Amino acid sequence: MANDAVAGSAIRVAPARPGDKDDPIRAVLAAYTQDLITAVDDTLTTFLTAEVDSLAEIDAAMGGFAASARGAVLAGGKRIRPTFAYWGWRGAVGGTEPLPPVLPALAALELLHTFALVHDDVMDSSATRRGRPTTHVAFAAQHVAAGHRGDPGRFGEAVAVLVGDLCMVWADRLLAHATVSPARLLEVRRCYDQMRVETIAGQYLDVLGENDTANWSIDRALRVARYKTASYTVQRPLLYGACLAGVSADDPLAAAYTRYGLAVGEAFQLRDDLLGAYGDPAATGKPAGDDLRTGKPTTLLMLARQLATPAQLKALDRAGERRVDRLAELIADTGAVARVERMIAERVGAALAALDAAPVDRTARTALTGLATAATNRRA
Template identity: 85%
Template sequence: MANDAVAGNATRVAQRGPGDGDDPVRAVLAAYTHDLITAVDETLATFLTAEVDSLAEIDISMGRFAATAREAVLVGGKRIRSTFAYWGWRGAVGGTEALPPVLPALAALELLHTFALVHDDVMDASTTRRGRPTAHVALAEQHIAAGHRGDPGRFGEAVAVLIGDLCMVWADRLLAQATVPSARLLEVRRCYDQMRVETVAGQYLDVLGENDPASWSVDRALRVARYKTASYTVQRPLLFGACLAGVPVDDALVSAYTRYGLAVGEAFQLRDDLLGVYGDPADTGKPAGDDLRTGKPTTLLMLARELSTPAQLRAMDRAGDGPVDRLAELVVETGAVARVERMIAERVSDALAALDAAPVDRTARTALTGLATAATNRRA
């Protein structure tokens, strides 16, 4: 059974230790997630096949549109949200509960994630994602290849928005297939809805920051990280898993998950800020330095400006119109990169402290300990 396989991998990692293998971080993440990812992907593939076939009956072009949406869901991705939701559930129920009844709910989070990614790429005018053209770029290329009239870019963006919308609806439909008591599913839905609201709030603040950088600060940048990333990447998925297990909102486990999830989620976004500037595009799947080119007020950039000397600040302002490599060097010179690394380490420590006192299943504790490090020390 998938539940046993996932738990078994966690135990083997605990016995082997985090230092084995060529890349221990990736090894830990893979060990904790491989069997779960397989189960989630199979659930998604089965669900999406039926959905695509249904839409193809409307019109042949709808079949192609739905197939593009399916590809956006199934190609790439670490399934981080499903993973944290699984361990949130597993930490509450222990090793005795069967996984299949909750698998649709776990997989639904990946549809929600695709909705957010596709819309985010349109808003950020991103051209690559996971080493491939983003949805709106690929759709614009299809428009040109087909010889359609009109603006290919506008077409690509419009259809990408629809793909995101469709993934949101699909997430709702798949969530409804979880076979848990109806009263519990209602609580799960409340948690899910709060996750979506907070994601929209974080995304709006992200857009606002790019258009009003003069009013931004480190605190506001961290607020974006909290709501755009921490909430729907780690914290809410963990609480979602606890809801699937029937844990009441006033339980000590919910408090521990809340603290752990916020800390790891913020650290996850802080690592993203660093990877967006200094990551290897071969690993991240997107160009390095885009945040610096656009002046996006990330925590990293806000800290660089806050910590810089007057001379460094003038140099950063001058470098903003030049090669991004020089601006990246200046950010390091301010001490901002070192400060962000410390912030990540502090948050991981806080997350592990939250686990220490949590009434969580032992295997789940092992997994969440490993995932806190793997999710925040990754290369992509």
């Protein structure tokens, strides 16, 4: 499944370009790991082609369904999770171990990510993802175009749930293609399973928060960030990569990855909160202000309520009567945006301090330093 560029583990590493006008994380990923991203995409394409062909033998309609699931996986994305997993592995093994044996395990994280995104879009009733109709919206449109009976929206949501489920099964199946010892693969599976459990826990808390805002707090909003985002975006992928390298849970490197991963992951979600309110839809691929429109209790909104004057708090309580752009201005006026920016900077600083003390390969240290900044200072 690997291409010639990754016959070994010598992924190209170049210094990030400080003056790059593109999205910072894209620039850093391109500088540090373009060969890896290409290898992950090639691995996914090869694997998914065989899977779609197999399902098409059941029924012609299944072929179309599976192809749509494949499209959801391959339709862009930064490949952040495989990237952090790679550097978690590389930080432990150095630059001499071959990559192909662990490449399927790295690519499997992208299938897990697609499962989470497709289900999340259904739960949030999101219309677009990466500038395209979300999976449930696309299938609802297919329902209408085909002239089927029944509720198109309900059909789209039901099929999207199945697409997500299929991606979860595909992730398990691709992970099994990693050619490491059975004992090591069992440890990797334990880390992978914990990542999945924590992701679902964080997602449940996210859903609960939207329906129980009276009992929500900044601490609970940060807990959502920790489990919904930090765990499966940075912390667990790093530890997963370390497991692939044979690093035990009590190793100092695992402890450093945990501190780094939680800090960067939380900062990543805090940046998401800001982008959800103030991001450019052309860059994010999603409408601006969705979280504000629904009153989702993000850390940003919880801080705004804590910092607001009585008059501002009264205005926030009438959020549903206000235009999103005016609400965004009101939140900024409370000082919440500046506070979130400081929280991001503090977490990046903590992550880099954890990395400084870690027994990590020098090249991996350079890449993880760049990724900590890029992942938390981005436009999409």
